[in-house]
Amino acid sequence: MARSDESSAPHTPTLPQRQKRNAVGPSLKDYVTVFLESKLRLSEFYQTTLSIGLLLMLKTTLLAAIAVIGLSSAVAEQTLLVGGDVIDVERGTTMKSQDILIQDGIITAIGVTGSLPTTEDTTRIDMAGATLLPGLSDSHVHLTSNSNWHGFRRLTISTPRAAIAGVVNAEATLMAGFTTVRNLGAPGFSDIDLRKAIDEGDIAGPRIIGAGQAIGITGGHCGDATVLPYEAQVKGRAADSPWEARQKVRENKKYGADVIKFCGTGGVLSPNTTINAQQFSLEEMKAIVDEAHALDLKVAVHAHGPRGIYSALQAGVDSVEHSSMITDEGIDLAVEQGTYLSMDIYVSDFILSEGEAAGVLEESLAKERQVGRVQRERFQAAFNAGAKMAYGTDAGVYPHGTNARQFSKMVEWGMSPMQAIQAATIGNATLFGREDQIGSIRVGKAADIIAVTGDPLQNVRELEDVDFVMKDGTVYLNALD
Numbered sequence: 001m002a003r004s005d006e007s008s009a010p011h012t013p014t015l016p017q018r019q020k021r022n023a024v025g026p027s028l029k030d031y032v033t034v035f036l037e038s039k040l041r042l043s044e045f046y047q048t049t050l051s052i053g054l055l056l057m058l059k060t061t062l063l064a065a066i067a068v069i070g071l072s073s074a075v076a077e078q079t080l081l082v083g084g085d086v087i088d089v090e091r092g093t094t095m096k097s098q099d100i101l102i103q104d105g106i107i108t109a110i111g112v113t114g115s116l117p118t119t120e121d122t123t124r125i126d127m128a129g130a131t132l133l134p135g136l137s138d139s140h141v142h143l144t145s146n147s148n149w150h151g152f153r154r155l156t157i158s159t160p161r162a163a164i165a166g167v168v169n170a171e172a173t174l175m176a177g178f179t180t181v182r183n184l185g186a187p188g189f190s191d192i193d194l195r196k197a198i199d200e201g202d203i204a205g206p207r208i209i210g211a212g213q214a215i216g217i218t219g220g221h222c223g224d225a226t227v228l229p230y231e232a233q234v235k236g237r238a239a240d241s242p243w244e245a246r247q248k249v250r251e252n253k254k255y256g257a258d259v260i261k262f263c264g265t266g267g268v269l270s271p272n273t274t275i276n277a278q279q280f281s282l283e284e285m286k287a288i289v290d291e292a293h294a295l296d297l298k299v300a301v302h303a304h305g306p307r308g309i310y311s312a313l314q315a316g317v318d319s320v321e322h323s324s325m326i327t328d329e330g331i332d333l334a335v336e337q338g339t340y341l342s343m344d345i346y347v348s349d350f351i352l353s354e355g356e357a358a359g360v361l362e363e364s365l366a367k368e369r370q371v372g373r374v375q376r377e378r379f380q381a382a383f384n385a386g387a388k389m390a391y392g393t394d395a396g397v398y399p400h401g402t403n404a405r406q407f408s409k410m411v412e413w414g415m416s417p418m419q420a421i422q423a424a425t426i427g428n429a430t431l432f433g434r435e436d437q438i439g440s441i442r443v444g445k446a447a448d449i450i451a452v453t454g455d456p457l458q459n460v461r462e463l464e465d466v467d468f469v470m471k472d473g474t475v476y477l478n479a480l481d
């Protein structure tokens with residue numbers, strides 16, 4: 001059920017205990033082992049003078065201590081989610097009254113309620129009356145951007161400031177039920193460090209597939225477009241030839257990027273760029289894609305205008321972000337190649353209603369007026385033609401944690417709630433190349449599971465306020481009663 005009063009949500013600790021114990025560092029067992037080894041070495045020296053019995057007692061006690069510690073870490077943490085209705089996104093159906101068994105963060109069994117074997121140590125969580133779904137994912141976010149940092153304000157944001165925002169935004173995103181995000185561009189590889197901090201258990205956040213720094217042309221969107229004059233000599237990360245572009249791809253790989261993002265047209269929010277204009281030649285785009293694929297990285301291109309979209313499709317990108325003015329020919333090519341379209345059809349509402357107050361320049365507002373509605377119409381055309389549709393929102397341009405607002409737009413423009421949910425789960429997982437690990441509630445996959453008390457297949461807006469969030473078997477939110 002959608003909650004209207006945010007403050008009624010129960011307090012959830014930022015970092016569940018289980019994660020803290022996973023933090024890197026020597027465990028008690030390590031200390032005991034070192035202690036025991038030193039004692040055993042000492043024992044050779046003292047053998048003749050100390051009573052053997054005394055030593056044996058010491059050794060036995062220490063071995064027993066190790067056995068207990070070893071046992072407690074060997075005993076799997078088992079959780080049973082009891083009696084919820086489970087949406088099977090792979091089949092497009094709902095399974096009524098199911099139990100899901102989770103061990104060490106992995107789904108180990110699913111069955112009709114009451115049918116799964118458990119022990120008395122199994123933690124049971126009552127899910128009766130709730131609808132369970134795989135954790136949601138968003139194929140296009142910027143965790144290190146805040147939604148009120150537009151226009152001139154952006155000039156005051158340092159990379160450390162952006163990273164700190166990322167900590168807050170990562171938690172908000174996870175609590176909104178988004179357990180995986182693809183972060184398509186961040187200053188100074190701050191998204192990669194964010195990913196590390198989350199994976200090492202320092203902070204709470206979604207799984208991150210990070211692009212690091214996006215690649216653009218001189219003066220281009222995600223290159224070094226700026227409102228500053230020539231004298232300021234802004235040093236961006238622009239690349240202006242196939243080989244420079246390849247070098248940027250290699251550098252991104254070197255600093256930990258999981259995916260490559262480049263900008264193939266101008267943008268709405270970048271100053272002095274034209275949304276219709278292609279950025280990078282086809283030759284440069286091919287170089288980027290070739291280099292990235294050689295390094296086993298997928299490629300996402302930012303593109304609004306038709307020529308840039310078509311060239312990027314020809315170059316073999318894995319997803320086209322925005323795809324705002326994709327032509328019928330572009331859609332055909334995307335369908336033929338199986339290229340994903342990641343169309344952020346909610347964000348326009350935010351930019352046009354709240355953008356000005358958030359600092360968006362008039363120049364950008366004008367571009368958004370040009371592109372917003374067309375993008376929705378092209379979304380409908382692409383979906384009807386059978387293109388693979390990702391769920392990507394550009395959160396960061398608008399507030400993090402409200403990523404689910406796009407569901408109702410996707411339904412308004414032609415999808416069923418199930419199809420929109422499939423895009424945000426198994427669809428995105430396949431685009432990410434992680435369909436073996438995430439994207440559906442299936443035995444062997446990570447226990448990334450969310451729940452709502454209403455039925456999102458009746459009203460997809462239920463997903464705007466989730467009641468339960470589990471990632472890797474750890475519960476981050478449980479507001480079910």
Ligand code: ARG
Pocket residue numbers: 266267268269270322324344345347348368371372375394397
């Ligand atoms: N980051 C994008 C850009 O600056 C935002 C575009 C948002 N507008 C839209 N209709 N999707 O181009």
